[in-house]
Amino acid sequence: xxxxxxxxxxxxxxxxxxxxxxxxxxxxxxxxxxxxxxxxxxxxxxxxxxxxxxxxxxxxxxxxxxxxxxxxxxxxxxxxxxxxxxxxxxxxxxxxxxxxxxxxxxxxxxxxxxxxxxxxxxxxxxxxxxxxxxxxxxxxxxxxxxxxxxxxxxxxxxxxxxxxxxxxxxxxxxxxxxxxxxxxxxxxxxxxxxxxxxxxxxxxxxxxxxxxxxxxx
Ligand code: SF4
Numbered sequence: 001x002x003x004x005x006x007x008x009x010x011x012x013x014x015x016x017x018x019x020x021x022x023x024x025x026x027x028x029x030x031x032x033x034x035x036x037x038x039x040x041x042x043x044x045x046x047x048x049x050x051x052x053x054x055x056x057x058x059x060x061x062x063x064x065x066x067x068x069x070x071x072x073x074x075x076x077x078x079x080x081x082x083x084x085x086x087x088x089x090x091x092x093x094x095x096x097x098x099x100x101x102x103x104x105x106x107x108x109x110x111x112x113x114x115x116x117x118x119x120x121x122x123x124x125x126x127x128x129x130x131x132x133x134x135x136x137x138x139x140x141x142x143x144x145x146x147x148x149x150x151x152x153x154x155x156x157x158x159x160x161x162x163x164x165x166x167x168x169x170x171x172x173x174x175x176x177x178x179x180x181x182x183x184x185x186x187x188x189x190x191x192x193x194x195x196x197x198x199x200x201x202x203x204x205x206x207x208x209x210x211x212x213x214x215x216x217x
Pocket of ligand 1: 020079204
């Protein structure tokens with residue numbers, strides 16, 4: 001009698017790690033509290049930021065804020081991925097990594113949207129840092145900014161000036177936090193999200209007269 005086909009299991013090929021790091025959930029809080037994951041290893045994807053949803057197979061503005069393990073500079077792979085395939089925190093991997101099996105993503109899909117962490121879960125409430133992050137979030141709300149960018153790209157000069165002022169505000173906040181609070185600049189993608197022009201590529205087209213395709217002199 002033929003032996004039953006073994007259930008497929010993870011081959012630890014590293015493919016999923018090369019496609020990006022996990023979003024964090026409440027179950028991952030111990031990794032933060034134990035210092036296994038640090039703010040410099042994280043990035044905040046803000047509400048309204050364009051994201052690729054690998055489970056839903058969609059690309060579009062994120063309906064809510066989420067915190068992820070950062071990608072390597074200039075790439076997509078998870079910052080904690082090591083080649084040959086290995087994870088720097090494999091023994092205590094984040095929830096999504098433990099649930100993900102690329103041949104059968106049902107387990108990941110079941111928990112994917114639940115109990116996601118945001119900055120509010122990770123920054124001391126009422127602290128100067130929390131207040132500055134909340135101020136930055138409110139001033140540079142990405143949904144509102146996307147609307148301003150559309151107006152600016154269509155030739156609305158007042159909207160263009162507002163977009164440019166918000167881009168300057170974002171840059172100033174990225175200097176202020178390290179200068180006033182002593183923050184490591186590597187933690188800014190977590191505390192403030194990615195720079196506005198990365199979080200919202202339409203911003204570049206909005207503030208450069210003639211749009212993205214204007215030739216340099
Ligand atoms: S945390 Fe580890 S297992 Fe998860 S995506 Fe990154 S390298 Fe892969």
